[in-house]
Amino acid sequence: MTKHIPVLLDAVMKALGDVRGRTVVDCTFGAGGYSRAFLDAGAKVIAFDRDTNVLEDALNLEKQFGNRFKFINSQFTNINKLSGDDFDDVIFDLGISSMQIDNGNRGFSFRFDAPLDMRMDTRGGITAADLIRESTEATLADILYEYGDIKKSRFMAKLLKEKMPITTFQLRDLIKNPNDVAPVFQALRIAVNDEMGQIKSALESVHGLLGSGGKCICVTFHSLEDRVVKNAFRKWTQPQGDPRLPVLVMPEYKLLRPAVPSDKELEVNPRARSAHMRGVEKV
Ligand SMILES: C[S@@+](CC[C@H](N)C(=O)[O-])C[C@H]1O[C@@H](n2cnc3c(N)ncnc32)[C@H](O)[C@@H]1O
The missing domain is CATH 3.40.50.150 (Vaccinia Virus protein VP39)
Incomplete structure (x- = not known):
């Protein structure tokens, strides 16, 4: 590695x-x-x-x-x-x-298919998949906007709540604008790790x-x-x-x-x- x-x-x-x-x-x-x-x-x-x-x-x-x-x-x-x-x-x-980013199992990178985890400390806390499941659409939209500067954050949050991705590739494939992929991953990671x-x-x-x-x-x-x-x-x-x-x-x-x-x-x-x-x- x-x-x-x-x-x-x-x-x-x-x-x-x-x-x-x-x-x-x-x-x-x-x-x-x-x-x-x-x-x-x-x-x-x-x-x-x-x-x-x-x-x-x-x-x-x-x-x-x-x-x-x-x-x-x-x-x-x-x-x-x-x-x-x-x-x-x-x-x-x-x-x-x-x-962390180059470890294919940890879910930080959209280059590897893995569970949508993204926790720096895997001993506790919630994963990115949990975050999507447990957050309201409005909170998710705020996370995407604040931490990823995603312009259509409400639309994206709605899509995430509808599809509930649980792997990196599922998340990546939901995002139609390729320029939004890295920022969406970044936003979730920042939120997961506070x-x-x-x-x-x-x-x-x-x-x-x-x-x-x-x-x-x-x-x-x-x-x-x-x-x-x-x-x-x-x-x-x-x-x-x-x-x-x-x-x-x-x-x-x-x-x-x-x-x-x-x-x-x-x-x-x-x-x-x-x-x-x-x-x-x-x-
Ligand atoms: C950019 S790397 C540091 C690299 C280091 N300076 C070196 O030379 O190898 C950041 C590290 O900080 C850790 N980290 C980030 N936020 C943390 C936090 N709130 N508490 C403890 N460790 C944290 C991450 O797990 C990661 O290993």
Whole structure:
């Protein structure tokens, strides 16, 4: 299976600076490309991933790096169970990994016939087929519109409720406009995994937990994620209070320079094409 190629890793390392002796929380372990780079650079790492399929890679890092590496097999919103003293910096590399999309059994891709699952964490929660069955037509239409930008979302929602697809190919074959296939899959995946809720909630926790000099860096893959991160960081880095009054509370955070992949990186890894990196540092 395709191994995930870490995206914007050089930019992330540059934004983090010298991590020797620091503890970095890698909220999205994936194939461990980021975690390994932080460990190689002398950091301690606490890593989250809710997918159980990454356990083997995580165990390998545990064997190699001992107590400098700790893996937590859960959703990254559990960062709120850590204390601010447990870590210095936090990284999110959002979305799904190449292993998830290229695994023919998991239902993320319309290239393979599989049950319509799409859960990152297969230990619980509802599948995409369940979501279609259990949601009202109006909710489904909202999901398709908000997370997939599907113009005829009401029509599509009605069709899904009528036909109740339970496999990827059944879903794919229902969608008449080929340009809508990827966005419909994306919309269902984002809803199944509550991706927007997860990032909003985790960022709120990080905002309260980071200590002085701590950095939070996010790599996003589509405009919806990027907007959530951009808006959160904008709020963190603006003076607080009523702008008409003379006393404003100065922001606790400053923005770091954002980055996108270079042409060279895109040549090696075309999947990185819509990636954006944004970061902040607590002052
Ligand atoms: C793009 S990959 C990360 C790749 C990683 N940086 C690397 O270098 O291999 C995203 C990973 O984050 C995980 N993930 C996404 N949302 C999550 C969440 N809310 N909680 C925990 N893990 C999550 C996915 O399961 C996936 O393995």
